[in-house]
Structure formats: structure tokens, C-alpha cells
Amino acid sequence: xxxxxxxxxxxxxxxxxxxxGGPLAVAEGDVIIPGINALAxxxxxxxxxxxxxxxxxxxxASSHTGKQPFTDTVQAAYGTQTLWPDHCLQGTxxxxxxxxxxxxxxEMILRKGxxxxxxxxxxxxxxxxxxxxxxxxxxxxxxxNRLFFAGLAYDFCVGFSAIDGAKLGFESFxxxxxxxxxxxxGTIENTNACFVSEGIQRxxxxxxxx
Ligand code: VGL
Ligand code: ZN
Numbered sequence: 581x582x583x584x585x586x587x588x589x590x591x592x593x594x595x596x597x598x599x600x601g602g603p604l605a606v607a608e609g610d611v612i613i614p615g616i617n618a619l620a621x622x623x624x625x626x627x628x629x630x631x632x633x634x635x636x637x638x639x640x641a642s643s644h645t646g647k648q649p650f651t652d653t654v655q656a657a658y659g660t661q662t663l664w665p666d667h668c669l670q671g672t673x674x675x676x677x678x679x680x681x682x683x684x685x686x687e688m689i690l691r692k693g694x695x696x697x698x699x700x701x702x703x704x705x706x707x708x709x710x711x712x713x714x715x716x717x718x719x720x721x722x723x724x725n726r727l728f729f730a731g732l733a734y735d736f737c738v739g740f741s742a743i744d745g746a747k748l749g750f751e752s753f754x755x756x757x758x759x760x761x762x763x764x765x766g767t768i769e770n771t772n773a774c775f776v777s778e779g780i781q782r783x784x785x786x787x788x789x790x
Contacts, residue, residue, distance in 0.1 A: 592732060615757065704741060728755055734762075756783065
């Protein structure tokens with residue numbers, strides 16, 4: 581497939597806390613860094629996202645007494661929220677984009693998940709499915725209409741971002757070999773089913789012409 585000047589690459593949450601050694605390490609998250617750097621060079625427009633939580637965030641198991649990360653949930657005002665280890669605390673080293681990520685021409689870094697009582701997997705809509713991040717307006721104003729997603733995690737922030745992107749009218753592709761999953765029970769299967777129903781194509785980085 582040929583890239584167009586109106587394409588954008590969205591690199592989701594390539595932060596130290598999600599990489600091996602971090603509190604919410606995604607298996608092989610580090611393996612995709614060189615490929616992401618190489619793919620980004622082929623895009624004129626690159627947007628990076630950063631999960632960016634305040635202390636006491638609703639998604640932290642530590643914010644709720646007796647709750648365990650990964651397996652336990654809480655009922656938020658907007659519905660069921662999965663709980664995680666503390667991660668991507670605003671201003672910490674672990675919240676920084678990984679130092680091996682090398683995309684100096686990235687045009688925007690979008691932070692999300694900064695409201696204490698609302699998590700935000702998606703780069704477009706927070707988990708209440710109402711609060712917007714402003715990204716859709718930014719992309720429309722810049723006339724970027726085709727979106728390619730890579731990064732972490734396939735079954736959470738990458739998946740939710742691509743699904744919302746498609747729902748908002750952007751033609752959306754997920755670069756599967758440049759993403760890795762948290763893989764809680766059923767999450768990958770659920771993500772793949774949503775990609776099918778939203779018309780999101782899973783592609784390989786090799787299929788993008790250079
Ligand atoms: C993510 C869980 C919690 C992600 C962020 O980037 O996929 N997952 N916060
Ligand atoms: Zn998070």
C-alpha cells in the first residue's frame with residue numbers, strides 16, 4: 581500500500597512503564613521499538629501518545645483497598661474499570677517516552693488519562709465514552725484522514741484508539757507486527773472482533789511501500 585500526504589501514524593504509549601522492567605510491562609514491548617522508529621521515518625505526520633496519570637488515579641489498584649491489579653475491577657461512574665499497577669505517574673521517569681524511541685519529527689504528543697476519576701485507553705475518547713481528548717478535532721483541522729496505529733498495548737490503548745478513530749470516520753489501520761498485547765483473558769479476541777465490525781484492517785509494516 582502507498583502512503584499519502586494526508587496519512588498520520590499514531591504511536592501509542594511507548595513509555596518505559598509499559599516496557600520490560602516496568603510495572604505494567606507488555607511482553608516484547610521493547611522488540612517493536614526499532615521497527616516503530618523505521619516506520620515513522622516513512623510518515624510525514626507522526627503523533628505520539630503518553631498515558632499520564634495523577635496520583636490516586638481510579639485505574640490504580642492501589643487507590644482501592646483490598647483490590648488486586650489485572651484481575652480486579654471497580655465500578656466507576658461510567659461502568660466497569662479494570663485495575664492496574666501504578667503506572668505512568670505524571671512527571672516520573674516511567675511515564676517518559678522510552679529513550680530508544682527516536683522520532684524527532686513527531687508533530688504532537690497527546691497526553692491522556694490525566695483526570696483522576698476517568699481512565700482513558702483511547703486517544704480520542706476517555707473511558708466514559710463522552711469526554712473527548714481533542715484529537716479528532718486536531719486531525720480534522722489538519723486534514724489528516726487516514727490513520728495507522730502502532731505501539732502498546734494492542735488489546736487496550738492501541739485497540740481502543742483504532743476503534744474510536746474508525747467510529748469517528750477516520751480510515752484506520754493497525755500495524756500488527758509493531759504492537760504487542762497485555763493479553764488478559766479474552767482481550768485480544770475481543771479486540772480483533774471489534775476491528776472486524778469497525779472495518780479496521782490489520783496490516784504488516786512490510787505491506788507499507790517505502
Ligand atoms: C494501557 C492499561 C492501562 C495501554 C494504559 O497503554 O494500553 N493499558 N493504561
Ligand atoms: Zn493507564
